[in-house]
Amino acid sequence: MNDLPYRPCAGVMIVNRDGRVFVGQRLDSTLEAWQMPQGGIDEGEDALAAAIREVGEETGIAPALLTLIAEAAEELRYDLPAELVGKLWKGKWRGQRQRWFLFAFTGEDSDVNIATAHPEFRAWKWADPAQLPAMIVPFKRDLYRAVLAAFDEPLRTRAEARP
Structure with a gap:
Protein backbone atom coordinates (compact mmCIF):
# COMPACT_ATOMS: atom_id res chain seq x y z
CA MET A 1 0.00 0.00 0.00
CA ASN A 2 2.77 2.47 0.85
CA ASP A 3 4.14 2.10 -2.68
CA LEU A 4 0.91 3.38 -4.23
CA PRO A 5 0.52 7.10 -5.03
CA TYR A 6 -2.25 9.40 -3.83
CA ARG A 7 -5.02 10.30 -6.25
CA PRO A 8 -4.98 14.07 -7.01
CA CYS A 9 -8.35 15.59 -6.12
CA ALA A 10 -10.20 18.78 -5.38
CA GLY A 11 -12.54 19.16 -2.43
CA VAL A 12 -15.16 21.85 -1.95
CA MET A 13 -16.80 23.33 1.12
CA ILE A 14 -19.90 25.27 0.03
CA VAL A 15 -21.35 27.54 2.70
CA ASN A 16 -24.79 29.13 2.42
CA ARG A 17 -25.99 32.49 3.77
CA ASP A 18 -26.79 30.87 7.14
CA GLY A 19 -23.25 29.54 7.55
CA ARG A 20 -24.26 25.95 6.91
CA VAL A 21 -22.33 23.60 4.63
CA PHE A 22 -23.56 21.47 1.73
CA VAL A 23 -23.24 17.72 2.31
CA GLY A 24 -24.46 14.84 0.18
CA GLN A 25 -25.10 11.18 0.90
CA ARG A 26 -23.31 9.00 -1.65
CA LEU A 27 -25.32 6.71 -3.91
CA ASP A 28 -22.66 3.99 -3.79
CA SER A 29 -22.67 3.61 -0.02
CA THR A 30 -25.19 2.10 2.37
CA LEU A 31 -23.63 4.02 5.26
CA GLU A 32 -25.34 7.03 6.76
CA ALA A 33 -22.18 8.99 5.96
CA TRP A 34 -22.37 12.42 4.35
CA GLN A 35 -19.63 14.24 2.50
CA MET A 36 -18.78 17.50 0.80
CA PRO A 37 -18.28 17.54 -3.00
CA GLN A 38 -14.92 16.22 -4.14
CA GLY A 39 -13.38 14.46 -7.08
CA GLY A 40 -10.39 13.78 -9.23
CA ILE A 41 -8.33 16.39 -10.98
CA ASP A 42 -7.98 15.45 -14.64
CA GLU A 43 -4.56 15.38 -16.31
CA GLY A 44 -3.52 18.99 -17.03
CA GLU A 45 -6.53 20.43 -15.18
CA ASP A 46 -6.18 23.25 -12.68
CA ALA A 47 -7.35 22.35 -9.13
CA LEU A 48 -9.78 25.29 -8.96
CA VAL A 55 -19.55 20.98 -7.86
CA GLY A 56 -21.52 21.10 -11.09
CA GLU A 57 -21.27 17.36 -11.68
CA GLU A 58 -22.32 16.46 -8.12
CA THR A 59 -24.72 19.24 -7.09
CA GLY A 60 -25.95 20.87 -10.27
CA ILE A 61 -24.94 24.26 -8.82
CA ALA A 62 -23.96 26.69 -11.59
CA PRO A 63 -20.53 28.36 -11.29
CA ALA A 64 -22.21 31.80 -11.33
CA LEU A 65 -23.77 30.93 -7.93
CA LEU A 66 -20.39 30.34 -6.28
CA THR A 67 -18.01 32.94 -4.90
CA LEU A 68 -14.51 31.78 -3.95
CA ILE A 69 -13.74 32.73 -0.35
CA ALA A 70 -10.54 30.80 0.38
CA GLU A 71 -8.22 27.99 -0.64
CA ALA A 72 -6.52 25.76 1.92
CA ALA A 73 -2.85 26.70 2.18
CA GLU A 74 -1.71 23.08 1.96
CA GLU A 75 -2.72 19.93 0.18
CA LEU A 76 -4.58 17.61 2.54
CA ARG A 77 -4.39 13.81 2.41
CA TYR A 78 -6.12 10.72 3.62
CA ASP A 79 -5.32 7.03 3.35
CA LEU A 80 -7.87 4.40 2.51
CA PRO A 81 -8.35 1.65 5.08
CA ALA A 82 -6.30 -1.44 4.12
CA GLU A 83 -9.46 -3.41 3.26
CA LEU A 84 -10.44 -0.83 0.60
CA VAL A 85 -7.05 -0.51 -1.13
CA GLY A 86 -7.29 -2.54 -4.29
CA LYS A 87 -11.10 -2.35 -4.34
CA LEU A 88 -11.51 1.35 -5.08
CA TRP A 89 -10.12 3.16 -8.12
CA LYS A 90 -8.97 -0.15 -9.67
CA GLY A 91 -6.26 -0.45 -7.01
CA LYS A 92 -4.22 2.46 -8.42
CA TRP A 93 -4.25 4.73 -5.34
CA ARG A 94 -3.61 4.48 -1.59
CA GLY A 95 -5.83 7.46 -0.84
CA GLN A 96 -6.27 11.03 -1.98
CA ARG A 97 -4.28 14.24 -1.88
CA GLN A 98 -6.71 17.10 -2.11
CA ARG A 99 -6.75 20.83 -2.77
CA TRP A 100 -9.65 22.30 -0.78
CA PHE A 101 -11.68 25.40 -1.67
CA LEU A 102 -14.28 27.33 0.32
CA PHE A 103 -17.11 28.88 -1.70
CA ALA A 104 -20.07 31.03 -0.74
CA PHE A 105 -23.32 29.82 -2.30
CA THR A 106 -25.33 32.81 -3.51
CA GLY A 107 -28.27 30.88 -4.91
CA GLU A 108 -31.39 29.32 -3.48
CA ASP A 109 -32.01 25.72 -2.46
CA SER A 110 -33.94 25.26 -5.71
CA ASP A 111 -30.63 25.85 -7.57
CA VAL A 112 -29.29 22.57 -6.14
CA ASN A 113 -30.07 19.53 -8.28
CA ILE A 114 -28.32 16.29 -7.38
CA ALA A 115 -30.12 14.46 -10.22
CA PHE A 121 -25.64 11.64 -4.12
CA ARG A 122 -28.99 10.18 -3.10
CA ALA A 123 -29.78 13.03 -0.68
CA TRP A 124 -28.38 16.39 0.35
CA LYS A 125 -28.74 18.92 3.16
CA TRP A 126 -27.13 21.90 4.83
CA ALA A 127 -25.12 21.01 7.95
CA ASP A 128 -23.44 22.85 10.79
CA PRO A 129 -19.68 22.94 10.05
CA ALA A 130 -18.81 21.66 13.53
CA GLN A 131 -20.82 18.49 12.83
CA LEU A 132 -18.94 17.56 9.63
CA PRO A 133 -16.33 15.20 11.14
CA ALA A 134 -19.04 13.14 12.84
CA MET A 135 -20.98 12.86 9.55
CA ILE A 136 -18.18 11.50 7.34
CA VAL A 137 -16.87 7.95 7.08
CA PRO A 138 -14.43 7.33 9.96
CA PHE A 139 -11.28 7.16 7.80
CA LYS A 140 -11.89 10.74 6.55
CA ARG A 141 -12.59 12.35 9.95
CA ASP A 142 -9.07 13.71 10.43
CA LEU A 143 -9.21 15.12 6.90
CA TYR A 144 -12.46 16.94 7.68
CA ARG A 145 -10.97 18.31 10.92
CA ALA A 146 -8.05 19.63 8.84
CA VAL A 147 -10.45 21.23 6.33
CA LEU A 148 -12.32 22.94 9.19
CA ALA A 149 -9.03 24.18 10.64
CA ALA A 150 -7.93 25.49 7.23
CA PHE A 151 -11.16 27.47 6.85
CA ASP A 152 -11.69 28.42 10.49
CA GLU A 153 -10.91 32.12 10.06
CA PRO A 154 -13.07 32.79 6.97
CA LEU A 155 -15.95 30.77 8.46
CA ARG A 156 -15.75 32.74 11.73
CA THR A 157 -15.52 36.06 9.87
CA ARG A 158 -18.63 35.20 7.86
CA ALA A 159 -20.48 34.13 11.02
CA GLU A 160 -19.61 37.39 12.77
CA ALA A 161 -20.82 39.40 9.76
CA ARG A 162 -24.28 37.78 9.75
CA PRO A 163 -27.04 39.79 11.44
Whole structure:
Protein backbone atom coordinates (compact mmCIF):
# COMPACT_ATOMS: atom_id res chain seq x y z
CA MET A 1 0.00 0.00 0.00
CA ASN A 2 2.77 2.47 0.85
CA ASP A 3 4.14 2.10 -2.68
CA LEU A 4 0.91 3.38 -4.23
CA PRO A 5 0.52 7.10 -5.03
CA TYR A 6 -2.25 9.40 -3.83
CA ARG A 7 -5.02 10.30 -6.25
CA PRO A 8 -4.98 14.07 -7.01
CA CYS A 9 -8.35 15.59 -6.12
CA ALA A 10 -10.20 18.78 -5.38
CA GLY A 11 -12.54 19.16 -2.43
CA VAL A 12 -15.16 21.85 -1.95
CA MET A 13 -16.80 23.33 1.12
CA ILE A 14 -19.90 25.27 0.03
CA VAL A 15 -21.35 27.54 2.70
CA ASN A 16 -24.79 29.13 2.42
CA ARG A 17 -25.99 32.49 3.77
CA ASP A 18 -26.79 30.87 7.14
CA GLY A 19 -23.25 29.54 7.55
CA ARG A 20 -24.26 25.95 6.91
CA VAL A 21 -22.33 23.60 4.63
CA PHE A 22 -23.56 21.47 1.73
CA VAL A 23 -23.24 17.72 2.31
CA GLY A 24 -24.46 14.84 0.18
CA GLN A 25 -25.10 11.18 0.90
CA ARG A 26 -23.31 9.00 -1.65
CA LEU A 27 -25.32 6.71 -3.91
CA ASP A 28 -22.66 3.99 -3.79
CA SER A 29 -22.67 3.61 -0.02
CA THR A 30 -25.19 2.10 2.37
CA LEU A 31 -23.63 4.02 5.26
CA GLU A 32 -25.34 7.03 6.76
CA ALA A 33 -22.18 8.99 5.96
CA TRP A 34 -22.37 12.42 4.35
CA GLN A 35 -19.63 14.24 2.50
CA MET A 36 -18.78 17.50 0.80
CA PRO A 37 -18.28 17.54 -3.00
CA GLN A 38 -14.92 16.22 -4.14
CA GLY A 39 -13.38 14.46 -7.08
CA GLY A 40 -10.39 13.78 -9.23
CA ILE A 41 -8.33 16.39 -10.98
CA ASP A 42 -7.98 15.45 -14.64
CA GLU A 43 -4.56 15.38 -16.31
CA GLY A 44 -3.52 18.99 -17.03
CA GLU A 45 -6.53 20.43 -15.18
CA ASP A 46 -6.18 23.25 -12.68
CA ALA A 47 -7.35 22.35 -9.13
CA LEU A 48 -9.78 25.29 -8.96
CA ALA A 49 -11.28 24.37 -12.33
CA ALA A 50 -11.64 20.77 -11.12
CA ALA A 51 -13.36 21.97 -7.94
CA ILE A 52 -15.91 24.01 -9.89
CA ARG A 53 -16.45 21.15 -12.35
CA GLU A 54 -17.01 18.68 -9.51
CA VAL A 55 -19.55 20.98 -7.86
CA GLY A 56 -21.52 21.10 -11.09
CA GLU A 57 -21.27 17.36 -11.68
CA GLU A 58 -22.32 16.46 -8.12
CA THR A 59 -24.72 19.24 -7.09
CA GLY A 60 -25.95 20.87 -10.27
CA ILE A 61 -24.94 24.26 -8.82
CA ALA A 62 -23.96 26.69 -11.59
CA PRO A 63 -20.53 28.36 -11.29
CA ALA A 64 -22.21 31.80 -11.33
CA LEU A 65 -23.77 30.93 -7.93
CA LEU A 66 -20.39 30.34 -6.28
CA THR A 67 -18.01 32.94 -4.90
CA LEU A 68 -14.51 31.78 -3.95
CA ILE A 69 -13.74 32.73 -0.35
CA ALA A 70 -10.54 30.80 0.38
CA GLU A 71 -8.22 27.99 -0.64
CA ALA A 72 -6.52 25.76 1.92
CA ALA A 73 -2.85 26.70 2.18
CA GLU A 74 -1.71 23.08 1.96
CA GLU A 75 -2.72 19.93 0.18
CA LEU A 76 -4.58 17.61 2.54
CA ARG A 77 -4.39 13.81 2.41
CA TYR A 78 -6.12 10.72 3.62
CA ASP A 79 -5.32 7.03 3.35
CA LEU A 80 -7.87 4.40 2.51
CA PRO A 81 -8.35 1.65 5.08
CA ALA A 82 -6.30 -1.44 4.12
CA GLU A 83 -9.46 -3.41 3.26
CA LEU A 84 -10.44 -0.83 0.60
CA VAL A 85 -7.05 -0.51 -1.13
CA GLY A 86 -7.29 -2.54 -4.29
CA LYS A 87 -11.10 -2.35 -4.34
CA LEU A 88 -11.51 1.35 -5.08
CA TRP A 89 -10.12 3.16 -8.12
CA LYS A 90 -8.97 -0.15 -9.67
CA GLY A 91 -6.26 -0.45 -7.01
CA LYS A 92 -4.22 2.46 -8.42
CA TRP A 93 -4.25 4.73 -5.34
CA ARG A 94 -3.61 4.48 -1.59
CA GLY A 95 -5.83 7.46 -0.84
CA GLN A 96 -6.27 11.03 -1.98
CA ARG A 97 -4.28 14.24 -1.88
CA GLN A 98 -6.71 17.10 -2.11
CA ARG A 99 -6.75 20.83 -2.77
CA TRP A 100 -9.65 22.30 -0.78
CA PHE A 101 -11.68 25.40 -1.67
CA LEU A 102 -14.28 27.33 0.32
CA PHE A 103 -17.11 28.88 -1.70
CA ALA A 104 -20.07 31.03 -0.74
CA PHE A 105 -23.32 29.82 -2.30
CA THR A 106 -25.33 32.81 -3.51
CA GLY A 107 -28.27 30.88 -4.91
CA GLU A 108 -31.39 29.32 -3.48
CA ASP A 109 -32.01 25.72 -2.46
CA SER A 110 -33.94 25.26 -5.71
CA ASP A 111 -30.63 25.85 -7.57
CA VAL A 112 -29.29 22.57 -6.14
CA ASN A 113 -30.07 19.53 -8.28
CA ILE A 114 -28.32 16.29 -7.38
CA ALA A 115 -30.12 14.46 -10.22
CA THR A 116 -27.21 15.25 -12.53
CA ALA A 117 -26.12 13.35 -15.66
CA HIS A 118 -23.99 11.05 -13.48
CA PRO A 119 -25.49 11.36 -9.99
CA GLU A 120 -23.29 10.70 -6.97
CA PHE A 121 -25.64 11.64 -4.12
CA ARG A 122 -28.99 10.18 -3.10
CA ALA A 123 -29.78 13.03 -0.68
CA TRP A 124 -28.38 16.39 0.35
CA LYS A 125 -28.74 18.92 3.16
CA TRP A 126 -27.13 21.90 4.83
CA ALA A 127 -25.12 21.01 7.95
CA ASP A 128 -23.44 22.85 10.79
CA PRO A 129 -19.68 22.94 10.05
CA ALA A 130 -18.81 21.66 13.53
CA GLN A 131 -20.82 18.49 12.83
CA LEU A 132 -18.94 17.56 9.63
CA PRO A 133 -16.33 15.20 11.14
CA ALA A 134 -19.04 13.14 12.84
CA MET A 135 -20.98 12.86 9.55
CA ILE A 136 -18.18 11.50 7.34
CA VAL A 137 -16.87 7.95 7.08
CA PRO A 138 -14.43 7.33 9.96
CA PHE A 139 -11.28 7.16 7.80
CA LYS A 140 -11.89 10.74 6.55
CA ARG A 141 -12.59 12.35 9.95
CA ASP A 142 -9.07 13.71 10.43
CA LEU A 143 -9.21 15.12 6.90
CA TYR A 144 -12.46 16.94 7.68
CA ARG A 145 -10.97 18.31 10.92
CA ALA A 146 -8.05 19.63 8.84
CA VAL A 147 -10.45 21.23 6.33
CA LEU A 148 -12.32 22.94 9.19
CA ALA A 149 -9.03 24.18 10.64
CA ALA A 150 -7.93 25.49 7.23
CA PHE A 151 -11.16 27.47 6.85
CA ASP A 152 -11.69 28.42 10.49
CA GLU A 153 -10.91 32.12 10.06
CA PRO A 154 -13.07 32.79 6.97
CA LEU A 155 -15.95 30.77 8.46
CA ARG A 156 -15.75 32.74 11.73
CA THR A 157 -15.52 36.06 9.87
CA ARG A 158 -18.63 35.20 7.86
CA ALA A 159 -20.48 34.13 11.02
CA GLU A 160 -19.61 37.39 12.77
CA ALA A 161 -20.82 39.40 9.76
CA ARG A 162 -24.28 37.78 9.75
CA PRO A 163 -27.04 39.79 11.44
